[in-house]
Every structure is written in C-alpha cells, then in structure tokens.
Amino acid sequence: MAYSEQVIDHYENPRNVGKMNDQDDNIGTGMVGAPACGDVMRLQIKVSDDGIIEDAKFKTYGCGSAIASSSLVTEWVKGMTLDQAQELKNTRIAEELALPPVKIHCSVLAEDAIKAAVADYKEKQAKK
Amino acid sequence: MMDISQNYFEFLALPVTYQLDLQALAERSRELQKTLHPDRFSHLSDRERRLSVQYTAYLNEAVSTLKKPLSRAQYLLKLEGLDTFSETQQQLAPMFLMQQMELRESLEDVVGATDSEAELEALRMAVERELLSLREQFDAYYQQSTPSAFEAAAVCVRKMQFFDKLGREIEALEDQLFDE
Numbered sequence: 001m002a003y004s005e006q007v008i009d010h011y012e013n014p015r016n017v018g019k020m021n022d023q024d025d026n027i028g029t030g031m032v033g034a035p036a037c038g039d040v041m042r043l044q045i046k047v048s049d050d051g052i053i054e055d056a057k058f059k060t061y062g063c064g065s066a067i068a069s070s071s072l073v074t075e076w077v078k079g080m081t082l083d084q085a086q087e088l089k090n091t092r093i094a095e096e097l098a099l100p101p102v103k104i105h106c107s108v109l110a111e112d113a114i115k116a117a118v119a120d121y122k123e124k125q126a127k128k
Numbered sequence: 129m130m131d132i133s134q135n136y137f138e139f140l141a142l143p144v145t146y147q148l149d150l151q152a153l154a155e156r157s158r159e160l161q162k163t164l165h166p167d168r169f170s171h172l173s174d175r176e177r178r179l180s181v182q183y184t185a186y187l188n189e190a191v192s193t194l195k196k197p198l199s200r201a202q203y204l205l206k207l208e209g210l211d212t213f214s215e216t217q218q219q220l221a222p223m224f225l226m227q228q229m230e231l232r233e234s235l236e237d238v239v240g241a242t243d244s245e246a247e248l249e250a251l252r253m254a255v256e257r258e259l260l261s262l263r264e265q266f267d268a269y270y271q272q273s274t275p276s277a278f279e280a281a282a283v284c285v286r287k288m289q290f291f292d293k294l295g296r297e298i299e300a301l302e303d304q305l306f307d308e
Contacts, residue, residue, distance in 0.1 A: 033218075033220050035286040036214050038289055042225075061232040
C-alpha cells in the first residue's frame, strides 16, 4: 500500500521518540494496543504546574501509519492544556496524514493513547 | 455431498474442538481435494464446474484457518458469535501492554548484542512458552462454554495475536541476521 508523503516523513524522521520516567508525578503515561495487528504504543506527557503539556514522547511498535499518528500527536500536544489534548480527535490525525480507510484505526489508537496519558496524569494528581 | 453453508468443521467432518487432530485434518483435506480435482469435472456442466471451484476455495480457507492455533481459536469464537478477527479497538491490561513493549524493546536490543543469536533464541523460546500457556488457557475457557468464559477466551486470543506478531518479527530478524 502506498503511504502518503506525510506518513513517510514521520516514519523516516519520527518526532519525540523516547521515554520519560513514568514514576514522576508530572508525567502521564498512556499504553494502548491493537490486537488485530499486534501494534503497541506508549505515549507520555510531561505537564507543568499550571497544567500545560511541556513535553511529549512516544514509542510505537507497529506499521508506518501507527508510528506517524503517534509522532504527530506528540508534536501537536506540546503547549496544549490537558483539556485541549483530551479533545484531540482521530479524524484530525487521519486527515493530516491522509490515512486510507484501512489505516484509520491507527489514528484512533493514537487518540486513545493521548487520552490514556492524560487520564494517567490526572489519576496521579488525585492521589497526591 | 459437500455444502459450503456448513461451518469448516462440519464441512471437513471433524469434531468442533480446539484440540484438533491435525493429522485427521490433513487426511480429510486430501480426500476432499481428490473428489474436487478439476480433471474429474471436465465432462461436467459450467454450473457444476463453478461449484467445484467454490468448494475448493472453501476447502482451502477451512484448512488454512483450522491448521493454525490462533486462527482456529478465533474461528471457534466466531462460531459462538464473538468476532476477534478484525477488532482493532480493545482495552488490554496495562501490565500486559507493558510486557509487550519490553519484549519488543529486547528484540530491538538483540541487533547490537554480543551474542545476538543466543538472545534471539531465548526470546523465541519465551514467546513460544507464552503462546503454549495461552493456548491451554484458551481451551480451558472455551470448554466451559458460558458467555463469560467465551469472553475470557477472547482475551486469550487477543494476547495470542500480540505474541504471534512478535514471533513473526523474531523469525524475520533471524532470517535477516543469520541467513546470508
């Protein structure tokens, strides 16, 4: 299948690949997976005291579209508030990357990952 | 007479079970293939020949699905109304996903390791053990035959899918690294 230029760009030069310490209180970690293709995605956010996402990292084992979707999300969420990040829609990701219908689920996976990361951060804060 | 409205097990006249006798599967498949051989149909009408092509396709589909432990498990669940063949969005336990992430990271590290062949072999064995244990768990749940047990069996199937993918990646890396 032909990938769009945007997907190839993110695939060849993924932004923000890496890992942050998930024990830190200001880090939220989202882990998601897609059984049908066996893809695993980890997306982490670092949140400032005033609730702004300062940094984001990801690691994805999966196809080009899954890597590109998570790479794009880490770029987008930097500077966002938690609420803004939580409202990120997979349709925007799919549109930006020009994903074909069979790859839409990769953008859904990335949306789930950022939601899970925000939820994880909030849970940590609530426990404090 | 063959009937493609039958499920794969019925079509092959085999018992509906996860512990499928693979030898019986191979034998039944050979027998049916013989009766379906296109040469035997050369004197038949177009309609009958079309049917024979349909039967052959169904037979191939049935055999390839039932042969592999993962797709056999998925097919059994599908007969119970649970379709795990193409689901993409499913909540999985964070601990499980964490383990999958770590296993894939170890696989990445193998490439630069001093004894990559031994490490790759160890990973392959670990994946094989997990798959064996998941198959046993699946079968135990499947045999309980209750809606909640089928759901638990579906969770096993989802986990198998991740290990299956990992196993294929290990094989691909093995080929790439050692089969010059």
